[in-house]
Amino acid sequence: MSWLADLFKGRKPEPQTASNAKERLQIVLAHERIGRTREDFLPKLQMEIVAVVARYVAIDPGRVNVSLDRGGDMSTLAIEIDLPGPPANTGRRAAAG
Amino acid sequence: MAEIIVVTSGKGGVGKTTSSAAIATGLAQRGKRTVVIDFDVGLRNLDLIMGVERRVVFDIVNVISGEARLNQALIKDKRVDTLSILPASQTRDKDALTKEGVGKIIEELSKDHDFIVCDSPAGIEKGALLALYFADQAIVVTNPEVSSVRDSDRILGVLQSKSKRAEDKREPVREHLLVTRYDPVRVEKGEMLKLEDIREILAIPLLGVIPESESVLKASNTGNPVIMDQESAAGQAYKDAVGRFLGEKIEHRFLEPSKKGLFSRLFGGRAA
Numbered sequence: 107m108s109w110l111a112d113l114f115k116g117r118k119p120e121p122q123t124a125s126n127a128k129e130r131l132q133i134v135l136a137h138e139r140i141g142r143t144r145e146d147f148l149p150k151l152q153m154e155i156v157a158v159v160a161r162y163v164a165i166d167p168g169r170v171n172v173s174l175d176r177g178g179d180m181s182t183l184a185i186e187i188d189l190p191g192p193p194a195n196t197g198r199r200a201a202a203g
Numbered sequence: 204m205a206e207i208i209v210v211t212s213g214k215g216g217v218g219k220t221t222s223s224a225a226i227a228t229g230l231a232q233r234g235k236r237t238v239v240i241d242f243d244v245g246l247r248n249l250d251l252i253m254g255v256e257r258r259v260v261f262d263i264v265n266v267i268s269g270e271a272r273l274n275q276a277l278i279k280d281k282r283v284d285t286l287s288i289l290p291a292s293q294t295r296d297k298d299a300l301t302k303e304g305v306g307k308i309i310e311e312l313s314k315d316h317d318f319i320v321c322d323s324p325a326g327i328e329k330g331a332l333l334a335l336y337f338a339d340q341a342i343v344v345t346n347p348e349v350s351s352v353r354d355s356d357r358i359l360g361v362l363q364s365k366s367k368r369a370e371d372k373r374e375p376v377r378e379h380l381l382v383t384r385y386d387p388v389r390v391e392k393g394e395m396l397k398l399e400d401i402r403e404i405l406a407i408p409l410l411g412v413i414p415e416s417e418s419v420l421k422a423s424n425t426g427n428p429v430i431m432d433q434e435s436a437a438g439q440a441y442k443d444a445v446g447r448f449l450g451e452k453i454e455h456r457f458l459e460p461s462k463k464g465l466f467s468r469l470f471g472g473r474a475a
Contacts, residue, residue, distance in 0.1 A: 121393075122392075122393030122394075123393065123394055124390070124393050124394060124395055124396050124397065124400070125393065127348075127349050127396050127400075128396060128397075128400045128404070130349060131349055131352055131353060131404055132404060134353060135353065135356050135404060138353075138356065138357070139356070139360070142360045142364075
């Protein structure tokens with residue numbers, strides 16, 4: 107019947123946003139329920155990974171990009187660290203080290 | 204011994220106070236000696252919804268601090284004689300509520316009541332934690348909307364870890380889902396979360412579904428709990444919910460759009 111109404115109104119049916127809501131809720135709650143029993147380790151994990159990289163490569167802490175995508179089946183944690191090019195002069199290297 | 208019920212939600216504005224007033228009134232109408240307590244110190248509103256705002260002399264904070272006796276602060280409802288209201292303080296800050304103070308009040312009320320309904324403030328701060336701390340049962344009020352469902356899930360976690368029953372490692376607080384502001388027309392259009400979706404996500408027993416209804420605002424305008432309006436769908440849905448709470452088997456209603464004739468479809472007219 108709704109196609110008939112749509113025909114008369116002359117517009118396409120709107121996307122069903124409710125199913126979107128359900129899917130988003132299921133994913134976010136699955137993650138939050140885990141977090142309830144365990145402390146949130148992500149900030150610490152990020153800090154430690156960056157610290158390990160910094161031990162070997164001089165990096166600018168302002169140029170570290172961390173992104174997280176919590177999915178239903180799989181989550182990805184991406185840590186993007188800008189590695190500086192070959193040093194222009196020795197002064198910079200000393201400062202970084 | 205009274206049964207202690209918390210009406211809670213995490214999120215604000217979903218209908219905790221409306222539901223507390225309706226359910227407390229409904230229990231009292233069934234002859235249960237009932238008291239409903241406002242835990243929202245600083246932002247009290249239960250008095251308005253119950254229509255007793257002009258009769259408030261003392262409040263829960265006065266009782267805790269020893270400035271008034273409990274009997275002086277309790278307001279007897281004039282419509283249902285087994286119902287009374289304990290208002291929150293409007294002027295004091297939230298720190299005035301203490302676990303010991305609230306515990307004493309609940310213990311004293313337990314002696315001569317069947318049900319103590321605790322109307323929780325929004326959030327998961329002190330007032331909300333104290334409202335749920337002593338609970339035997341929890342009514343989790345949820346709107347068919349993402350932020351409300353998420354906050355309800357969060358408050359369920361709090362009930363399972365921070366209530367007195369959880370601390371004492373007793374049988375857990377019995378949880379009930381009360382979905383409010385449900386609009387079957389929007390659900391049918393796919394614009395609103397379905398009841399089955401909310402049930403699947405929160406996975407607690409369903410106490411009732413209160414349809415979106417103009418009568419709720421009318422009821423609060425006049426200070427009459429909406430359950431007293433048995434003409435309205437919301438009032439009837441609350442009455443059903445109270446019956447289920449008392450163990451009766453009552454089928455859920457108002458889940459489908461009401462079947463209207465062509466005339467009212469064309470010329471509008473909304474559910475009462």
